[in-house]
Amino acid sequence: MPDAAPTVAAILTAHAEGVMAGLSFRSLLDAVAVARNEGLDVEVLVVLDNPTDATRDAFAEAAQHGATVAEVSYADQGKVRNHAVGLVSADLVAFLDGDDLWSENWLVDAHRMCAGSADGDRVIGHPELNWFFENQQNLYFLPDQTDPAFDPALLRIANPWDALCLAPRAAYVEHPFAARAVADGYAYEDWHWMLETYLAGYVHRVVPETIHFKRRREGSQYVQARARSVLTRPSELLDFAWWQERDRHL
Template identity: 85%
Template sequence: MADVAAIITGHAEGVMAGLSFKSLLDAATVARAAGLDVEVLVVLDNPTEATRAAFAAAERLGATVAEVSYADQGKVRNSAVELVSADHVAFLDGDDLWSDNWLVDAHRVCAADADAIAHPELNWFFGGQQNLYFLPDQTDPAFDPALLRIANPWDALCLAPRRAYLEHPFSGRAVADGYAYEDWHWNLETFQAGYVHRVVPETIHFKRRREGSQYVQARARSVLTRPSDLLDYAWWAERDHAMQGELG
């Protein structure tokens, strides 16, 4: 059984997907040099011909390629998890990039804590917007978990135990019904289940922002994340009351 499954998903990224795949392969090479067994999976969801062409050499380079027809990133990720057997899974979107050290350093964090979900220290956004976002570590005393009520501090491009994805599959998109932000909902579920969201020092994800992306579409429609206990004031009030009782 492999240590890590590195999974890249593609749809309409075209030639950009080739750069993202090269980034994944570079990170896999660093991880293998450190002694990790890495399996590589490419999942194409209703791909354009240009995107399919970007992965033409994937199998020759040691990757498994699967093609699906969901038009739904959450469902694509769920199906991808079923296709691998590694202890840990890391996702990369077809137009984003990893720092070379991502897989090996993120796996080190997760290997030290069976319930850890690893996130990069920095998200570097480029393309449609130019900014930096330093992700919070759940174990930092300055981190207030109540932030989860109003914002999503993490995203799905993490490295996590495969069982976390099996226990908490991503919800399907339902923008017409007013729901999206599947990453946020997954973070809420895993947080409530006892997983610990950790930041991996000196790692970066380079994330492309495109006009027409699912995230941009969701914001334009003013949709919400799906219902969760953690979005309810009553849940936090009960939590705070229990904590005060323990301290008192």
Template identity: 40%
Template sequence: MAEVDLTLIVTVHDETLVCGPTMRSADLAVAAARDAGYAVQAVVALDKATDETTAYFHQPAFDHWERRVMGEGDLGRVRNALVPEVDGRYIAFLDADDLFSENWLVEGIALLDAAGERGERAIAHPEVNMIFDGVRAVLHNVDQDSPLFTPYFLYLRNCYDSLCMAPREAHLEVPYVHRDIPNGLSFQDWQFAIETMSRGWKHVVAPDTIIFKRRRDYSLMVESKQRRSLVRSVPEMLIDRVRDLARGGGGRA
């Protein structure tokens, strides 16, 4: 069996018509990666999906995608459950109401391959995060090695969006924690960034790539902010360790 370079997982919950542009962008990016010679596995994860959403994704137009029915009800748990089951040496994610640029998968794979050749353990992110719909904003990501990066910023907010591309072993080594929004604990991607950095994973940015993040009137992100949720207390963020976090020296005792 030929090696699969990348598995792309689209997570689906209660989205319907907004998935059209999402899946179009995903298909274009997958086609570009395959044209570049990469083998790509494309998976739709229907996680506690509504009946309407399930029906939408069972249209013949999506028959070229593998469909996985999940009952986790949590982004982190879906990722943790699927990573051991899929085939790609790299894993990328997309939420069903977001989009990414056509070149993201190609550039992400090339970036991780180059890092691997240098003996580096890397996690890739798009360069630009454009937020639209309920909120309009543009965020620019920077490499962990950039002079503009400081681990102290992680006291205030996450540096990197949950949309990432990473080697399978990164997710196996650092599984996502589950959300506990009623008790004020959320932001799984924020904790993932902290914990992977402390274990020597370098967060890098693929130039000229974009993620388009839809900010709906109500979402888990909105609920988390309304409840003033926090990232869990982790030893990597202790005041005497955080300065070494980006060098992989902020690990657990």
């Protein structure tokens, strides 16, 4: 009889974060330890995309901590995440960028919400709070789709969530991240993924008392995209006609 698949895959992606990537990896391991103490079977994967030597060195001892390390050459965060999903077998997947941090309770509490929800395998969990640091210092409280005050029309003008969530692996398989194409006027792959999963019936929930610490640095992909005034890729949810049709059926 084959072994059962792990419960959760904790995936860290990195590129040129250097020493900071080591701190992010430690944060991931702390959250994994808490989850395992609660009985969860967690697989750990690190995917390095065209890494600098300093970033590669940060994971020189990753295998000693039970992590698998893979190296790719995409220069594209969305493609890296798609590749990573193909390397794991867990039913739930959580991503962490190589310069961000999780609160220690993230994996265990996000799993508890997603696995215990009435929506079953259609729930995507997000932290309650994003705490930005370095070149941007502010707090952002994420909305819960099931909150009566949440207006889905917000999705037409902004992305209230991001890819550092815990989601069913099937959501990534069914809706892979679009390729980054800033030169063609397209970016914000996270936003497009949120639009597509929302349309597909996935429910975006907030996990109470969890925090993601997110580094906002000069030259990040997000900062570059904003500077180029690019758009997210087309989606039905961005089409006003879709909302007119929806309203007619309410």
